[in-house]
Amino acid sequence: MTISIGRPTETGPRDGLGARLAARVDIDAGSLPAFVFNDREVYERELGAIFGRCWLMVAHVSEIPEPGDYVTRTMGTSPVIVVRDEKGEVQVFLNACRHRGMRVCRADLGNASHFRCPYHGFTYKNSGELVGVPFQKAAYGDILDRQRLRLLSARCAVSHGLVFATWHPDAPTLEEYLGHLGWYLDLYLGRAEMEVFGPPQRWEMPTNWKIPAENGASDAYHTAHTHASLPKIGLIVGGSKFAEAGYHVHAGNGHGLGLGMPTDELVFPSEMLDEYRRRLRPEQFQTLIQVKNSHCTLFPNLTFVLSSARLEGEIVSHLNMQLWQPRGPDRTEVLSWGLVEKDASPRWKERARRHYIITFGASGVFEQDDAENWMDITRNCGSPVAQSLDFLYLQGLGRQPATDFPGPGEVYPSKYSENNARAFYRRWLELMLHDD
Amino acid sequence: MTTELATDPRLWIEVHAWLDHEAELLDEGRFQEWLELITEDVCYGMPVRLTRERGAADSHRGNQYFLENAATLRLRVERLATEFAWAEDPPSRTRRFVTNIRVQPDPEGVRVRSYLLVFRNRGDDAGQEWLSCERRDLLRPTPAGLRLARREIWIDQSIVGSRNLAIFL
Numbered sequence: 001m002t003i004s005i006g007r008p009t010e011t012g013p014r015d016g017l018g019a020r021l022a023a024r025v026d027i028d029a030g031s032l033p034a035f036v037f038n039d040r041e042v043y044e045r046e047l048g049a050i051f052g053r054c055w056l057m058v059a060h061v062s063e064i065p066e067p068g069d070y071v072t073r074t075m076g077t078s079p080v081i082v083v084r085d086e087k088g089e090v091q092v093f094l095n096a097c098r099h100r101g102m103r104v105c106r107a108d109l110g111n112a113s114h115f116r117c118p119y120h121g122f123t124y125k126n127s128g129e130l131v132g133v134p135f136q137k138a139a140y141g142d143i144l145d146r147q148r149l150r151l152l153s154a155r156c157a158v159s160h161g162l163v164f165a166t167w168h169p170d171a172p173t174l175e176e177y178l179g180h181l182g183w184y185l186d187l188y189l190g191r192a193e194m195e196v197f198g199p200p201q202r203w204e205m206p207t208n209w210k211i212p213a214e215n216g217a218s219d220a221y222h223t224a225h226t227h228a229s230l231p232k233i234g235l236i237v238g239g240s241k242f243a244e245a246g247y248h249v250h251a252g253n254g255h256g257l258g259l260g261m262p263t264d265e266l267v268f269p270s271e272m273l274d275e276y277r278r279r280l281r282p283e284q285f286q287t288l289i290q291v292k293n294s295h296c297t298l299f300p301n302l303t304f305v306l307s308s309a310r311l312e313g314e315i316v317s318h319l320n321m322q323l324w325q326p327r328g329p330d331r332t333e334v335l336s337w338g339l340v341e342k343d344a345s346p347r348w349k350e351r352a353r354r355h356y357i358i359t360f361g362a363s364g365v366f367e368q369d370d371a372e373n374w375m376d377i378t379r380n381c382g383s384p385v386a387q388s389l390d391f392l393y394l395q396g397l398g399r400q401p402a403t404d405f406p407g408p409g410e411v412y413p414s415k416y417s418e419n420n421a422r423a424f425y426r427r428w429l430e431l432m433l434h435d436d
Numbered sequence: 437m438t439t440e441l442a443t444d445p446r447l448w449i450e451v452h453a454w455l456d457h458e459a460e461l462l463d464e465g466r467f468q469e470w471l472e473l474i475t476e477d478v479c480y481g482m483p484v485r486l487t488r489e490r491g492a493a494d495s496h497r498g499n500q501y502f503l504e505n506a507a508t509l510r511l512r513v514e515r516l517a518t519e520f521a522w523a524e525d526p527p528s529r530t531r532r533f534v535t536n537i538r539v540q541p542d543p544e545g546v547r548v549r550s551y552l553l554v555f556r557n558r559g560d561d562a563g564q565e566w567l568s569c570e571r572r573d574l575l576r577p578t579p580a581g582l583r584l585a586r587r588e589i590w591i592d593q594s595i596v597g598s599r600n601l602a603i604f605l
Contacts, residue, residue: 201501205600371600
């Protein structure tokens with residue numbers, strides 16, 4: 001299923017960047033030019049064409065449980081406040097005063113009924129209305145229309161406990177945007193009530209945002225070599241088939257995932273199985289209990305990893321989310337959350353938290369080696385000769401879909417495939433060449 | 437916290453020497469020797485730091501950059517010794533500057549606060565990463581000398597300005 005968010009270009013590329021992309025990108029032939037991973041013009045186009053149009057994840061509902069709870073985030077590079085208002089509705093506002101554009105909230109998180117601009121004192125309710133203008137009569141007389149001067153609001157919707165927002169007035173509903181991915185998000189986030197361990201870890205990597213996003217969508221292949229240290233210390237089990245066994249799924253709209261299965265032993269807390277059975281369809285439940293691990297990118301920039309290991313002699317698993325925020329052609333801010341079932345035993349939750357931190361946070365033994373690759377690729381892609389290279393996206397071309405899997409989407413046997421990467425860049429290109 | 441003059445000067449000197457020795461082991465990549473400086477029940481944590489209004493809690497212990505015990509610290513060191521630990525192979529050049537050391541005897545051992553500034557440089561990059569933090573340690577006297585029983589690292593950034601935390605702080 002492909003959701004069109006507007007009229008694709010019919011006249012073909014009209015400008016320099018469009019011509020450069022059209023001349024070099026050939027996704028059907030499995031070819032993508034290196035320059036797209038470190039190019040000022042590409043980056044600046046992405047901020048509008050991708051981050052100005054797509055539904056973007058901004059928070060998990062467990063971060064803002066009470067009325068007035070807020071977190072500040074960015075949508076691409078645009079600063080926003082994600083707040084639960086006094087009626088309990090989640091809202092997303094641009095964090096900019098309508099008078100001069102100062103940030104009206106300067107904390108990472110908190111609880112507030114109002115946001116007051118530090119510059120001149122314009123005051124907004126947490127539902128966005130401008131309710132206070134200092135010395136209004138003396139300063140403005142009767143020419144100020146406060147009704148018109150709400151905080152700029154993004155369209156906002158919640159699915160699977162994730163808060164999403166978009167600036168695009170004609171974007172499809174969030175449900176349509178997620179499409180077939182909903183079936184898989186049920187496995188990650190819908191199997192039980194999930195909660196984050198706390199506010200995200202944040203750090204900045206000298207890499208282009210698409211490299212980690214593509215990796216999350218498509219790349220089980222790197223696991224065997226990049227993460228070869230981990231079987232050696234017992235954090236990965238399963239030998240040479242570790243990364244290969246399972247399914248590779250394009251869920252539509254550029255959303256891609258891999259499911260590592262079957263597993264030798266259940267990787268979830270057994271006390272949660274009844275809850276999973278209640279919340280999932282039978283075929284989802286049967287799939288979930290066979291899963292050993294999974295990776296996924298929700299287009300454009302949210303990656304999930306469901307990871308399991310034998311840590312200190314016992315099986316443990318957790319779900320993590322990494323949000324790859326564009327900060328330049330060669331810079332990405334990472335926000336990283338660990339999640340666990342709210343109703344799992346305290347012991348399981350503590351072990352899951354430690355498992356997340358040692359594997360996928362900033363110090364995580366998976367994450368740190370990934371960063372090394374992504375950073376050096378980005379550096380290379382900024383040099384003129386390397387930019388003339390065309391990268392290989394050939395794996396899985398011509399492969400027949402799987403017929404033994406119950407989930408929706410384009411499903412392929414074996415996780416060694418680049419079909420999801422091709423689907424990611426098809427979606428990316430469609431948006432980049434979109435004719436407004 | 438007592439002033440330095442109120443602390444036994446021999447203890448103060450011993451703690452200084454311990455911290456200098458630890459920095460030397462880590463800067464020289466002598467991780468197995470560093471592991472000998474921790475207790476079996478060590479807690480090694482690094483809370484997430486937050487930007488909040490004055491007076492509000494500006495850290496969170498739910499999500500931490502490190503949350504280690506002796507077993508996971510050993511696992512990390514064991515990993516560095518494999519030939520696939522790309523994040524630190526080739527290794528970074530690091531220099532740890534330890535200052536502002538405050539020492540307070542305690543029934544559980546010796547409570548020590550120190551400032552740490554780490555310079556990190558990798559590969560052919562002419563630039564560097566600087567990490568600034570305070571460490572709040574509990575050192576426990578043992579027959580073999582002081583051992584690290586607890587460390588909490590308070591990084592001075594809400595967005596860590598580093599590609600990863602593949603080094604110990």
